[in-house]
Each structure stands twice: as structure tokens, then as C-alpha cells.
Amino acid sequence: MSLRYAGIRLSLVADVVQVMRAEDPVRRLFSPDGTLTDDARGSLGLDRDALRDFYRKMVVIRRADAEALNLQRQGQLGLWGQFLGQEAVHVGATLALRQSDWIFPSYREFGMAMCRGVDPAEMLTLFRGLTHGAWDPRRYHFAPLAIPVATQIPHAVGFAMGCRFKKTDEAVLVTFGDGATSEGDWHEAMNFAGVFKAPVVFLCQNNYWAISVPLSRQTAGSIAERAQGYGFPGIRIDGNDILSVYAATRAAAERARHGGGPYLIEAVTYRMGAHTSSDDPTRYRLASEVEAWSQKDPVARYRTWLSAQGLLDEAFDRGVREEAERIASEMRDKLAQAVMPPAGEAVYGHVYQHPSAQFLREREEFEASLDQS
């Protein structure tokens, strides 16, 4: 059975793919048309506070994302890559994991970083030219940004293999876009994960565009179906349905941490903004397409559902928006006070754990040259 959905063929993998491994709880969560079953919604174990928190977090990270773009336009950041439209994946996937499960992001997952507790103002220093690493990965279990596409995926697999060697019940999540699935590193990593039965969840945020290259130019086949070739299941879900994202990620992570091996989730969503603030999407995509996807906005959809469950009223919604404004404003103020580290420290201070005499000499010469100028 397949559906046409704004030009993307959305077929449900369950009809096409044989389950290679025994237990596959993820597929049972979804009905043939790709939606989360009502039973599944009920069985997610989310109480009203958790359900409302999903909404709160999506609104907050969206507001922060918009503020970051404003800051870029005001010259406070050199660059910003919006994640507008992908909030359901950022929040749903992150909250489906334990805080002790490591996440390996690409370069757009700031919503996820915020859900992990990273201070947004700290995060933005990356784009202010002050640092290459704006948080301690060990504190948040959130790896640094990975800018060369797909290169973080083998890291995640190696980490997950390590968890398996240590016999822990950790799961690892690695996330990437549709473009990453064309890179050799993705294929190599998927293959390793299958061979070593690594406890890793591969979360593809298929947001349709890799800068200006659409999905149809990225692959002739299906992303989700490729998992079978590597020996484990893959599924395509509606990435704009936060409960589906949560359910699939949770099921895949539980399966992985209990020895079930890797899982591929292709979350279909859309990059509502430009690739980055240097990009002009009007050059390569139609306004009508963007308009069509705005009708499927993940925050609006969830708001509707939440309201229908009696969990959202005007007062709550207003409170959430006010909180988002406050967080955005604090982020702006704090960023303006971001301290520039001393040049010697920033340029030479972090390269080696045990710098050699040669390196220290070069650093001294550098710092001395700063004193003289």
C-alpha cells in the first residue's frame, strides 16, 4: 500500500520488507498508513505532564531557533542553520532516550542539544567564531557538531560497539539527513553496525533537501529499505508526528539496549528554512511546496491533538509562549556577554593532551608576538 504525499512516495516498509531479526516492536506501533496506532499512543507510558512537556519544548526550541536567525541578521553570529520544521524529531527522539544514552548529531541538531540541557547562549558561541566546541560532550552525552557530512556515523557505531564490549545497557543515537545516506561513511557504518550488532539507532531526518539537491537526486531508492541490506530492520515514519518519533525511537532504543542490535528510522520531515543563513532557497524550490509543508507543521499538529485531549488551554499555551520569549531574550543577552578567550589559549590551548616541547615553544613565540604588537 502506498500513499502520495506532496510528491514523496510514502510507502510503509512493513509491507515490503521481511523482518530479518526476531523481535521488532517498532513496526507494531504503526498502522499500514504510517500513523501511530491509538493503542500505541496509549501504551507509550506518557503522562499528561510529559505530553505537555513535548509541546513546551517544541515551542521553546522553535523560538530560540528564530532568535538565532535574528541574531545572525544583526551581525551577532556569522552563520545560523535553522532547524525550523524539524522540532518534532529533535524533541521526540531526544526525550525517548535515557540521559545516559549518547547522541551523535550532525550540524543542525541544536533543538536536541537544548533538550539535553545545553545552554543555548553557550551553543551559539560556535557561530560567533569563539570556539569549535561549545559544550562538554561528557557532561551532556552529546557529541560535538560534525560538519563533514556523515563522518559522525562511524563514531557512533564505534561508541556503540564499545558499549556492547562493556556489556552495558546503553543505546546510542546517531542522527543525520538524507544527504548523509549518500556518503560512503554512512554505508560503512551501517555495515559495521550490522556485523557487530551494535546497539545504535540510526535516525535519518529526511528533510527532503541537501542544500539545493532534492531527495529525488539524492537517491533512486528508499532510505529505510536499505537497512535490510545491512542485516537489520528499517522503518519510515512521519517525522512531523512527535508521538510517532517518540514511539519509534523509544522502541528502537529499547530493542538495541537489550541486545537486539541496530535499527534505522527514516523520519520524513521538511527543512522549512534555508540550509543556512547564507543560502537562498527561493533559487531552487517552489513557494508552493513550502506552503504545502507548512500545513503539516509539527507544532501546530501536536497543539491540535493536545487540545483535543483536553491537555492544552489558552492559559497553558500563553505560559509556554512567554517562557519561550524569556528564554530567547536571556539567550540574546547572555550571548552579548560571551567572553573571548585569550588568543594563546584559543589557538594553542586545546590541541594536545601532552604538547611537545616544539609545540610549547611555538606557542610561546606566538604569545610573545601578540605582546609586541
Added chain:
Amino acid sequence: MADQTFNLPDLGEGLTEAQLMSWRVEEGARVEVNAPLCEVETAKAVVVIPSPFAGVIRKLHARPGQSVDVGAPLVTIESADGVREQSPGTLVGYGPGGGPESGIRRRQRTAAPVAEGAAADVRAAPFVRQLARERGVDLSTVKGSGPGGRITRADVEAATAAEPQPANMPGERRVSVVGLRKAIARQMVRSVSTIPQFTEFAIFDATALVEARARAKAIGRSVTPLAYFVRAVAASVRAYPILNSSWDDRTDEIVIKPAVNLGIAVNTEKGLLVPVLRDADRVDLAAIAEKSARLIEGARAGSLSPADMTGGTITLTNVGASGPVETGTPIINPPECCVVGFGAIKPRAMVVSGEVVARPGAWISISVDHRIVDGAMATEFLTDLVGRLEKIDD
């Protein structure tokens, strides 16, 4: 209320200008933070620029259709907030404010360029040229016996064979100077050739210091004289901040430093190192003793970090720490203004109330930059320092 001008930022990683398409506000209009100000077109995209400030639009600095350089004023807003630090505007990339071509500083030459020499057309290896320089041999007068007429070492030696002063005597040893010693040598030349320095001397009566040390020892604390010197110098510098400064060649200004970061000269195997005791005027005697001990040990062990070795504003050294040597003329550690040298505390003959008595005492010699400090000021500072060292009550 303050007028703040918002300059056009680099919107796209290396842009140099943008064309103003249209304004979304008028002069006199009130705006909130993030309110859309205008549309500009860059080489990459058409962009709406949101307001960084809340307030009233005072002036629009461009007309629609006009090209605006990155870093040039876009709009001035009278804002109710305090004045905010303007963003650098060109955080990434170039534009008129920040490219690699901008801000070229022409360094002051500290040495004259080598004169275009007679040896311009002569073929000789660097060592041979060096040898010729040392011997005072004009290479253009030497016939080269090497391949292609190249002048060899033997040729230069032959040319100076008749000289009454033979070089390369047997037993003469060349010591190569690399690394730290080379750097120190460079600094010494720089100091002596660029800073007009003079030295003043004083002897202080160390009776109070010796007694203070004894009192400390009695309660189990071992405090070196150095700690007392550091404390006193730091305090005197606080009283005479002009000595904690640096002469800026480019602008002919004296730059007075806010922190008193005292360099302590330490003799090590590798050469003279000057680790820095930061904020020496803000720490008590015990902390000074502990920190300076740590720095000296670390310097000798070669284990100090670059942070411990930089940022000094005034230097302390010892001159005549042992034996019969009383004092000396220390050389300023550039780009500082003053170096303070202490001699050893030993019994000296002093005249007290008309009588010659033996008192513990030490020489202090200070060398100062005459562009910044004159004799009268140096004397005042040195007098203040002596006063502090002679009155120690703890």
C-alpha cells in the same frame, strides 16, 4: 537614552556589501527588538534585517537602491537600553573593517638593514660570508678557488693568514646559541637598543626584615627575603603606578598597566627565565611566599605553563646574590618600564646616630625607562621602597 548606530553586518560569510532594497520603517518610528528594518540584497540572497535595538528610529543612513558596505552605518536608533557593545559586524570574512589586508601594523625596525654590500656579486656560502665578516675580509677582493669561482673557507683563511690576529686558534670552541638562550639574547639586544635606561642605587637597613623573618620562623613559617621584596615592590608600584607601564612606540604613549604582575628572574640550566606572579599587590605575604616558591621551582624544572611565563609588568631580579659582589645595573625586561635588583642581605657598616654600627643591609638597584620616568620620580619610588622594607611589623 542613547543613540546607537547599527552597521551593516556580513550576512553571508565573506560578503563585502549589500544593496538596500527597501525600508520597512521611517525616521521617528518606534521599534521593538527584532522588528523588520529593511530588505537588502546580497550576492547570495535577499534578506530582511531585524532591529537589534528597541527604541526610536533617528536616522536611516541609506536610500533604496544604494549599495552599503559591510561595516558602514545602516540605521541609528535612540534606544532606552544602555549602550550595547556594537557587534564587530564582520565576524566572519572580510568587508572594509576586518580583512587580512586591513590593520597592517608597520613594526618599528630595531636594527638597520644590512648595507648593500660589496659582496653582492660574490659567490660564497653563508658560513664563508660569516667568516669573512668576522675577519674583516672584503669578499670582492678574494679570488674563489671553488667550483664556478666560488669563494671557499680556505680562500678566506688564506686572505687573513697575514693578519696579526689569527682566528680559529686551536682550542677555540664555538657554542651554538639556539632556543631559549637565543631568545634571551634577542630580548637583551632589544632592551638595550630601544630603551634609554638609567640606574639608581640605594642600601636599605634590613634589621626589621630580619627580625620579621625570625618572628615568622618562631611560629614555624619559613619566609624567604624574596617574599618581603615582592610585597614591598608591589606596594610601592601601587603607590607609583607609572613604574608599572610600557612605552608604546607607535603612538608615543605611556601605557600604564592595571595589574601588578611581577616577573621573578630565575637562573636555570637552560638560561634566565622570568615566571610571573600575577596580581602581586593583591596577595598576602604567605601567598606570595608560596606562589613564588612554586614559580621558581617550576622554572627550574621547566614545568611552567605559558600562562605562568607571560603577562609580566615589572621584573624583580637579584644582583650580587652571593660572594663579594654588592650590586649591579640590571637590564630592563622589555616592554616593561622598570627592573628592581636586590643584592644579598649581609652585615654592613652603617652610620646610625653618628656611630658606625654593623647592621644587616642590602643594595637595591633599579633601572628605569628614562622616557617614562625621570631621576626625581625614580628617587621617590626607590625611597618609598626602602621605607617599606625598613618598616616591617608582621
Added chain:
Amino acid sequence: MEATMAKAINIGLRDALLADPETLIFGEDVGALGGVFRITDGLQKEFGEERVFDTPLAESAIIGIAVGLALRGFRPVPEIQFDGFIYPAFEQIVSHVAKYRNRSGIALPITIRVPFGGNIGAIEHHSESPEAYFAHTAGLKVVAPSTPGDAYGLLREAIADDDPVVFFEPKARYYLKDEVDQSLRVPIGKACVRREGTGVTVIGYGPTVLTALHAAEAASKDGDSLEVIDLRSLSPLDIDTVMASVVKTHRAIVVHEAPVFCGFGAEVAARISHDAFDLLEAPVQRVGGLNVPYPPSRFEKLFLPDVDRILEAVDLVTTYG
């Protein structure tokens, strides 16, 4: 004890596995087979598949998983089977292994082992010398032993170092036999004088050190006294040992298998020229590979630096003037 370099490395790996339980060895064919050069022979049998394991054929992922394993607390020692196959892993090495600490403050204690160099009559891509690309990359340490004893001592040091190290093993010397002392470590960043001399300083690393020693022996019969320096460490570079020699001799030659053009010798030569400018009696010579792709094996001896080419360089610098 006397051992070949291959055996010395094998013992070094074994001792490293014993010394630190987080040490892992992995790569293509390193487990069951014991490595195509038998360097990892017997290790999987002794330490098991979770410490010494074979991977699928994917160099980029081999290094990529090393990053992940290091983050998870292991001390990975991945192998790249041949020098010519390091290129798929180039991105992971240069973009991540070298830069991870700079980006995140987390040191990755990875040691990447790579057999390198030619002179073994091999087919294409099996005789490369890619060390300059990695020495040129800040964040890495790059070393190459020339003797079995140093192979042991330098490997133990590299694995114990919390910074990432690329460990180049001169495969043409795998069967060279010499003393190996398991109590001796070779510090990273320290060159050594292999043969003292007074006339010309000859600097090499990896496979060219033995060649330089043969050249020194031959040169001594002509009355030329060569001092041979084994760099051992390319990054960091021990220029002080080199300089102490050039101060004596005033003449220097650098020898490596990699092409001379933009090779590592250029860095050494430039530093010598800079730091010892006034002492040089001849320009610094570089003897090495031609500026062409490594040729078919019948011609490799014309490409590689040998005793004759080193002696030609010695003649040049001693008769310069």
C-alpha cells in the same frame, strides 16, 4: 633478546594489551590470520575476539569506529593494512582524529599502525610513503622507527600516549633482526644519533636510516665522516639534535623514500637553513623519491634513495666550496 622488527612489534602489541585492559587491536585480517605480515600473530588467540578483532573492508569506518571507541573509554590500535589504503581514512584522520581534542577537550588515545615504504617488489599502492600529509596535520603525532628495538619502544610509547599517533612501520625492514629490550621506551619527539661523524650530517627516518648507515660505511673508506641521525619522530620534530650535529659538520643531507617535492625533508631542510644559516658551507640536500607516482617494481630502485645517491649528495656538499 634478538628479534625481527615484525616480532618486536608483535611483542609490543602483546605487552600493550597486557598493560592496559582497554587496549583494542582491530583492522582487516588482524585477528584470525594474524595480519598479512603476521604482525598480530597469536594475539586474538590469546586475548580473544573482543580485544583483537577483524573488521569489514572499510578503512574510513575502521578509523571512524576508533574515534567512537576512544570516546567510550578504550585505547584503540587500528591497523591500516597498507600505506596505499590509508587514503579512504584520510578524512577521519585529519578531520576528526587530529581535531577532536581541539574541538571538544577530549583526547583520543588512538594509535594508527601503517606499514609504509617500498623496496619489496610490490604492485601499485603497496609502497607509498604518505607520512608528510599527516606530519602536516596539527593534532597528530607522527613517528617511524628504524630498528626492531625502537619499533618496540616507540610503539609502547605511542599506545600509552593519550594523544593520537600515526605509527609508520617500514615494511622493508620487518625482517631486520636486532636487539630488543622490553624495558626500554623511546620518547616521542626525540631523535638519536645512530653513527657519530664530523663531516656531513645525514638525516633519515624509517627505512632510509639503514641505507644512510651503509652510505656512511662506504663514505668512510673515502675519508668522509658522516654523522647519521634517525629522526624517529616527524611530528614533533627534534630539531635540537639535528642542529647540534649541523653545528659540528656545517653540511646536511635529508633522506626519505617519499618524493622530494614537498616531502618531509623540505621541512627539515628549511629549519636547518633558518637556524644554521650562518654555519652552512653548502645548501641542505634532499635525497628521495622522484616527483612521479611510485613506479612499477622493476624500476623502483631508480626511484628510491640508495647508497649511491646518498654518496652523490655527500660529494656535492663536501666539494661545494
